[in-house]
Amino acid sequence: MWPFLFVLATLGLCFGSFSNVLIARMPQDESIGGRSRCPHCGHTLSVRDIVPLLSFLWLQGKCRLCRDPIALTYPVVELLGALAFLCAGWITSFQMISAVPLGLALWAMTTLAIIDARTQMIPDMMTLALAVSALVYQLTIGTPVWSGAILGVSFFALQWIVSRGAWVGSGDILLAGALGLLLGSWRYMLVSLMASYIIGALLVSVLLGLGYLKRNQHVAFGPFLVAGAVVILIAGDWILRVMLPL
Numbered sequence: 001m002w003p004f005l006f007v008l009a010t011l012g013l014c015f016g017s018f019s020n021v022l023i024a025r026m027p028q029d030e031s032i033g034g035r036s037r038c039p040h041c042g043h044t045l046s047v048r049d050i051v052p053l054l055s056f057l058w059l060q061g062k063c064r065l066c067r068d069p070i071a072l073t074y075p076v077v078e079l080l081g082a083l084a085f086l087c088a089g090w091i092t093s094f095q096m097i098s099a100v101p102l103g104l105a106l107w108a109m110t111t112l113a114i115i116d117a118r119t120q121m122i123p124d125m126m127t128l129a130l131a132v133s134a135l136v137y138q139l140t141i142g143t144p145v146w147s148g149a150i151l152g153v154s155f156f157a158l159q160w161i162v163s164r165g166a167w168v169g170s171g172d173i174l175l176a177g178a179l180g181l182l183l184g185s186w187r188y189m190l191v192s193l194m195a196s197y198i199i200g201a202l203l204v205s206v207l208l209g210l211g212y213l214k215r216n217q218h219v220a221f222g223p224f225l226v227a228g229a230v231v232i233l234i235a236g237d238w239i240l241r242v243m244l245p246l
């Protein structure tokens with residue numbers, strides 16, 4: 001059990017570190033190859049500067065050369081990566097063959113939710129990474145079920161057609177398809193969509209109430225779709241039993 005936890009946490013920290021690169025570079029269409037630099041002094045980071053989490057602790061949160069503070073978001077995103085993989089381990093009862101693709105899917109979901117929240121854009125490459133991991137995960141636990149993906153795509157494609165692209169973006173259609181593939185059955189996808197709207201409505205009311213959001217301000221929906229799917233991955237069977245006792 002402990003070796004599994006260690007492997008999953010380490011994988012998660014490395015992918016979380018990769019998320020930091022993707023979050024910074026993907027929206028600018030920058031190449032994701034190439035060495036990272038300190039955003040303040042521009043010095044090229046070496047291996048000892050980029051060990052996930054440990055570098056941040058060694059360097060006490062400051063650039064090795066210019067001592068400029070490193071944003072706390074870097075280690076937080078790395079920890080989110082570790083959390084994604086550990087959560088996948090827990091959901092799959094530590095069956096490594098399913099835990100790794102599920103961890104990758106959760107990692108892709110977290111990364112694209114952060115990018116969408118910041119830029120209102122979902123990079124297609126991230127949705128593709130999610131769809132492939134979801135398909136591999138489904139293959140490790142049985143035969144893939146497509147009804148969730150069909151429901152997700154139809155639900156958003158219909159809104160997109162009716163509103164001529166005003167209510168939802170094309171990125172939401174693809175994301176809903178990939179999440180549907182991960183969840184499998186249309187029943188899970190249906191409660192996942194309901195959970196997304198409930199979480200979205202609650203959070204937006206709170207943010208409006210606190211003045212962090214203005215009326216008519218556009219809010220990215222991707223993070224709520226992701227949050228709904230995470231709730232269903234963790235508690236879907238329980239929620240379905242409560243909602244449909246038969």
Ligand SMILES: [Zn+2]
Nearest residue numbers: 038041063066
């Ligand atoms: Zn620096």
